Amino acid sequence: MDQDLMTIREMCEAFDVTPRTLRFYEAKELISPFREGQKRLYSRRDRGRLKLILRGKRFGFALEEMRQLLNLYDxxxxxxxxxxxxxxxxxxxxxxxxxxxxxxxxxxxxxxxxxxxxxxxxxxxxxxxx
Amino acid sequence: MDQDLMTIREMCEAFDVTPRTLRFYEAKELISPFREGQKRLYSRRDRGRLKLILRGKRFGFALEEMRQLLNLYDxxxxxxxxxxxxxxxxxxxxxxxxxxxxxxxxxxxxxxxxxxxxxxxxxxxxxxxx
DNA sequence: GTCTCGACTTACGTTAACGTCAAGTTTTCT
DNA sequence: AGAAAACTTGACGTTAACGTAAGTCGAGAC
Missing domain, CATH: 1.20.5 (Single alpha-helices involved in coiled-coils or other helix-helix interfaces)
Incomplete structure (x- = not known):
């Protein structure tokens, strides 16, 4: 884990999700990783948000609900x-x-x-x- | 209720479903009402099956599962x-x-x-x- | 130079159980 | 008879959360 930035693959392994899922969340504006050229780089903040999203899912929150909650927080x-x-x-x-x-x-x-x-x-x- | 046959409308009121639902179930081969010309006429048997279907739904059975169960029975x-x-x-x-x-x-x-x-x-x- | 690998974008496919027109036919009321 | 009611058959739309395929691109490996 370079200066606390992770690639999409690392994220997938760390959180057990697919790349598609991360891109999907990004499209839904739940996460917004940096770009190094084309590639996505996920910061600590992104990881925090993803963690919350996944936790929310366990609670049965819809992604849209989570987006709103995260935005409120922000x-x-x-x-x-x-x-x-x-x-x-x-x-x-x-x-x-x-x-x-x-x-x-x-x-x-x-x-x-x-x-x-x-x-x-x-x-x-x-x-x-x- | 004529000689135990009911129109689609009567069925809808009796079971609180929409015509669309009955036709949908028919398309899925869960029910097969008679035809008098164009119109559907539901027999006692159809009502029995519909009742079971609705009960099954309460139990969380999918329609396809209910179809199989009903066929087995038949x-x-x-x-x-x-x-x-x-x-x-x-x-x-x-x-x-x-x-x-x-x-x-x-x-x-x-x-x-x-x-x-x-x-x-x-x-x-x-x-x-x- | 070329092959391969991973990442990227775009966009259609999936599942369940109907909802919602649209358009045509038939039956019923007046 | 003529209009309104009720029925019919398509057939596309909806929702959520991705899956999957197709085609492109830059970076190393050889």
């Missing part, structure tokens, strides 16, 4: 309103995730019930008979 | 192998759903932790600093 306002918005967004996402989980849990229970009632599973998959 | 073999396969498919789906839920639960806990640690939320969204 605009400074470190100690004020913007931060609240970030937290607010996270809170909303959390609520969504919980609801999603609850719905899933319901479906699981239903399906499990069908299965546990043994032959009654058939009933679940039997078109109404005469 | 092939008769009521008391034999085919049924086991249906149950098998359901069991697999259940496992998938549980895993999905667990992953979601993990992400929720992580995110909640970030939020609960108050200002540390910032850390989560802060690019690595000097």
């Amino acid at each position: 605009r400074g306002d470190q100690k004020g309103e913007q931060l609240k918005r970030t937290i607010e967004a996270a809170r909303e996402r959390l609520a969504q995730m919980e609801q999603q989980r609850d719905e899933l849990t319901e479906a699981i229970d239903e399906l499990r019930a069908q299965l546990e009632s043994g032959a009654e599973m058939l009933a679940a998959f039997r078109p109404a008979a005469e | 092939r008769g073999d009521q008391k034999g192998e085919q049924l086991k396969r249906t149950i098998e498919a359901a069991r697999e789906r259940l496992a998938q759903m549980e895993q999905q839920r667990d992953e979601l639960t993990e992400a929720i806990d992580e995110l909640r932790a970030q939020l609960e640690s108050g200002a540390e939320m910032l850390a989560a969204f802060r690019p690595a600093a000097e």
Whole structure:
């Protein structure tokens, strides 16, 4: 790792993503590496952002949402309103995730019930008979 | 409801789906209503299948999966192998759903932790600093 | 000089489950 | 009969996050 700049290949290995992904994120303005001639060079800042993006993905944030959050952050306002918005967004996402989980849990229970009632599973998959 | 046959509109109201959806399912060979001239007429059997399809969707089955399950069922073999396969498919789906839920639960806990640690939320969204 | 390697750009392909016209036909109402 | 309703069949549009192929280019290796 030269003076803290990395090539696209190094980035891919470090974060386990494909070059396509990095270029895609760049096209979506989530990251903006330097150029040395044609080649992309990723700075520490880029790595920080990518890390956040990937973390956001684990939380189920869409790329567009992450872009907005990162931009909010960048605009400074470190100690004020913007931060609240970030937290607010996270809170909303959390609520969504919980609801999603609850719905899933319901479906699981239903399906499990069908299965546990043994032959009654058939009933679940039997078109109404005469 | 004439002699147990329903028009597309009646079906839509009964099951709360759009005509497009019914035609789409037909194109995908999930349902096959009769024709009276041009018009589709849905029988009891069609309604049964549609009901199963919608139920399957709640369980997270893809339409293609439901088509296969329905076909398996139709092939008769009521008391034999085919049924086991249906149950098998359901069991697999259940496992998938549980895993999905667990992953979601993990992400929720992580995110909640970030939020609960108050200002540390910032850390989560802060690019690595000097 | 030429080969090869990695990186680059451009742009179409993928998947699911329909939505949304557009345009034609048929049925129903008046 | 004539218009409005309801039905029909295409067929393209949508969304997300990349995959994949095609063709180009500069830098070393030989």
